[in-house]
Amino acid sequence: MFSIPFLTVPPLRAARGTVRLPGSKSISNRVLLLAGLSEGTTVVRDLLDSDDTRVMLxxxxxxxxxxxAQGPDWHITGLGGQLSTKTADLFLGNAGTAMRPLTAALAVLAATQQGTFELKGIPRMHERPIGDLVDALRQLGCPIDYLGNEGYPPLRLRPGSAPLDTSAPIRVRGDVSSQFLTALLLGLPLVSDAGPVTIEVEGELTSKPYIEITLxxxxxxxxxxxxxxWAxxxxxxxxxYRSPGDIHVEGDASSASYFVALGxxxxxxxxxxxxxxxxDDSIQGDIRFVDAARAMGADVTSGPGWLEVRRGAWPLKAIDLDCNHIPDAAMTLAVMALFAEGTTRLTNIASWRVKETDRIAAMATELRKLGARVVEGADFIEVAAPERWSAASIHTYDDHRIAMCFSLAAFNPLARPAGHVPVRILDPRCVxxxxxxxxxxxxxxxxxxxADVPVLTIDGPTASGKGTLASAVAIALGYHFLDSGALYRATALAAMQAGVTDTDEAGLARVAAGLQLKFTGHQIWLAGVEVSDDLRQEHVGAMASRVSTFPSVRDALKALQLSHRRVxxxxxxxxxxxxxxxxxxxxxxxxxxxxxxxxxxxHKQLISKGIPANIDxxxxxxxxxxxxxxxxTVAPLKPAEDAKLFDNSQLTVDQCVAQVxxxxxxxxxx
Ligand SMILES: O=C(O)C1=C[C@@H](OP(=O)(O)O)[C@@H](O)[C@H](O)C1
Ligand SMILES: C=C(OP(=O)(O)O)C(=O)O
Structure with missing residues (x-):
């Protein structure tokens, strides 16, 4: 994950390969709650590991x-309908799929088993409506207090004084969020002992396919x-609730939308x-995004558990689509519209306004920054491609979907008319x-x-702090890091291991050309063995300095170094x-x-690693x-003519990083 203030994506031109999706958020959190309410243990496979599931866990x-957790599986042992803890304060971040269903289940448990629970989230969660759900639960007799604003979390769920009344149908409004109905469906089996429990939906139900997942x-x-x-x-x-014993979470269909669009x-x-x-066997409604993408020109083939996407029509074709059934994935269509001929119109998306942010306003603002022509209304958005692309810093409003869908705008060199601009995603961590x-x-x-992939070079003599500086700068920008000295040191080490001497240029070049090196974070691996510390040894460095004087060794390592220039x-x-x-x-x-x-x-570096050293x-x-x-004679150590010269004798690492x-x-x- 990129936990940095911004991530700049350079202009991109093509895509190919395989993506393995993380588990579905909607399925993960429903399964966790159901397993938590069941008796016995449920083994959950391929659970999504993310902020939203972490708050539910x-x-x-x-x-x-x-x-x-047992390896990749989660073992959830449920309450069997009986509270074991009567009071708890729960922080639910910005997870609608945790806040709404837990409100229903815990309101019922608190009322019938004398519990007291407080549910809160991040500030945005306290702006996301929950009044329709609270109204429905109050019809049963669940005592619920608003701790902030009326109609919004945080909430206190309290013990009830009388048995809950399930004799009359429970009415719930369905036109703001389907999660209220989902919450009742998941929670009300807890009060079905006295008789069947009926829920009636008032108004046109929004986001209907999510109810299918729930059922x-x-x-x-x-x-x-x-x-x-739907009534x-x-x-x-x-x-x-009877645990199925073992349950698998399929990949997230909303997350798939970015890669369908990419294809x-x-x-x-x-x-x-x-x-x-x-x-095509998915139980998630957002799989229908595929139909919308096809209508725009995508060539999609599919089977159970997989999709394969190629470019079909190009440029893409604008569409006019009621997106109520795919509220999350529809945001991706708004970005695909940047690559389409004509104006794309997405309608019936009022729910966008009460999600992670006001998504209609946010999409309009950010699309316009790129140069797109956008019209927004209370429940629709119209998007036409830019006539001229602008490099833009995309504000993400702590909304994962804004970050993900706008990354696709980096393909602007493919658009008509084409752009050639990077796209900066602010706060990429929100994904x-x-x-x-x-x-x-x-x-x-x-x-x-x-040539479009940015490169920042940091050269300098031994122990000038360039490695520490370069690695810190790479982390700050989210870029790859090439410690080219490590390639020479690895050549030296591999040569020593193979008995090649430091005067045998041809032998050394052969070693360099056959180097099997892998970088993983701060570790370096040579032929499958971790050698990070070995490469730092003084005698390896000294040999590396001799090895690096040979032109054929330098040549052999050149292609390897160039290959690190990656997005x-x-x-x-x-x-x-x-x-x-x-x-x-x-x-x-x-x-x-x-x-x-x-x-x-x-000296400090060596001593701290327990390696004896003498400063003189x-x-x-x-x-x-x-x-x-x-x-x-070959590639002597000297600054490039256009290099910034930087004496860091008196500076801390942080000051150096800030300067660069x-x-x-x-x-x-x-
Ligand atoms: O039930 C669910 O898992 C969800 C329902 C949808 O919300 P609304 O019903 O509020 O549109 C969707 O946007 C959300 O990401 C997940
Ligand atoms: C609306 C979303 O989330 P939530 O589950 O919090 O409603 C979403 O993931 O797009």
Whole structure:
């Protein structure tokens, strides 16, 4: 996950490959609640791991359910309808699928078993309506207090003084959110002992397919609701939650929408985007997004648990669609409209206004920043492609879907007329609500022109702090990090292991060309063995310095270094990054520090790792190494002509990082 203030996506041109989707949010949280209300243990497979499910798991724990992770599976041991904890304060973040269903189930349990529960969330949750659900529960006799504003969380659910009355149908408004009806359907089996419980929906029910998910999962837990269209639902008398024992969560169909759109826009010239985890057998209504994408031109094939998408019609075709049945995925259509001929009109989406943010207003504002022509109304949005694309910093309003769908705007070079601008996503961490690794998954399957992928080079002599600086800058920008020195050190280590001497140029070049190196976070692996610490050894560094003087070794490693230039960008540190490997880098920094400061830093570094070291000999060594690096004929250590020279002897790491980021920002289009 990218937990950084912003992530800049460079212009993108194509997509291909396979994406494995995380579990469905809507299924995950329903299954967790149902398992928590059942007797016995339910093993939940492929549960979504995200902010929304974490708050539900925490709530179940606080209520006394057994919650245990075993490998990728979750074992949930339920309450069997009996409260084991009578009071709890539950924090439910911004998860509608936790707040609404828990309100219903706990209101009933609190009223009938003398419990007191407080339910709250983040500030936005306290602006999301819940009044229709509270009104319905009050009809039964559940005592519920608003702790803030009338009609909104936070709520207190209190003990009741009389048995709950289920004799008359419970009426609930359905036109604001389907989650109120879902909540009643999930919670009211708890009061079905005295007789069947009937729920009547007032007004036109919104987001209907989510009710199908609810009914489907209730059936999996032994509760067969009778229904009369969308107006009347009856929970049979004596309904009991019965754990199915084992249950699998299919991939999230709303999350699939970004990759369906990706295929429709960017899987051209024989490429395809394959999506695994959700397919034509899905129980989620958002699978119908596929029909909308097809209407815009996508070429989609599907089977059980998979979708495969290619570009069909191009440019895409504008559509006019009632999106009430796919409220979440429909946001993706608004971004696809940027690649369509004509004006796309999405209607019947009033519910967008009461979700993570006012999504109609947010989409309109952010689409306009890119240059799109947008008309918004109380319950619709119209989008036409930009005549001229602008580089934009997309505000995400703590709304995962805004972050995810706007990332697709980076394909603007493919649009008609084409753009050539990066797209900056502010607060990319917000995708944590439902798809923490969204950007990683996206970057795995996209292609950019190498020249469009930004590169920042940081060169300098040994122990100048360039590695620490470069890695911190890479983390701050969410970019890849290339420690090119590690490639030379790995060549030296591999040569030593293979018995190749430091004078055998041809042998060393062969070792370099066959290097099996892998970088994972801060670890470096050579032929499957972790060598991060070995590479830091002084004798390996010294050998690396000798090895790196050979032109054929440098050549052999060049392609490997260039291959690190990948979306979304690269920070490369070394000695010739700005001069030889990436001469066109967007920003070049050359760091130095006095020999005394560098010897001291190296000394500290070695001592802290328990490696004995002598400061004077370290200084002599590094001065000798400087001389060798500067005077070698191939790629000598020297600043590029257009490099920013940076003596960091007197600066802290944070100050250095801030300086480099300031130079970087000054070069951006935002
Ligand atoms: O029941 C559910 O799982 C959901 C229902 C929908 O909400 P509304 O019914 O409020 O439209 C949807 O937007 C939300 O992401 C999940
Ligand atoms: C509306 C959404 O979330 P919630 O489940 O919180 O309603 C969503 O995920 O788009």
């Amino acid at each position: 925490d709530a179940l724990r606080a209520l006394g359910c057994g919650v245990a 489907n999962l209730l059936a999996r837990f032994g509760i067969l609701v009778r229904r009369d269209g 009347r639902f009856t929970i049979p008398q004596g309904s009991r 429709a826009i960017a899987a051209h010239g024989g490429r395809a985007v394959r999506i695994e985890g959700v397919g 944590g609500k439902t798809f923490p690794d969204y950007f990683e998954a996206l970057f795995d399957v996209v292609e950019a022109d190498s 979304p960008g690269l920070v490369a540190d070394g000695r010739d990054m700005g001069t030889v490997i990436f001469p066109g880098a967007d920003l070049k920094v050359f760091v130095t520090a006095s020999a005394a400061v560098r010897a001291e830093r190296r 000999s370290l200084r002599a060594d590094l001065e000798a190494r400087d001389l060798r690096d500067q005077s070698r 980021l300031e130079w970087w920002e000054a070069k951006q289009a935002f």
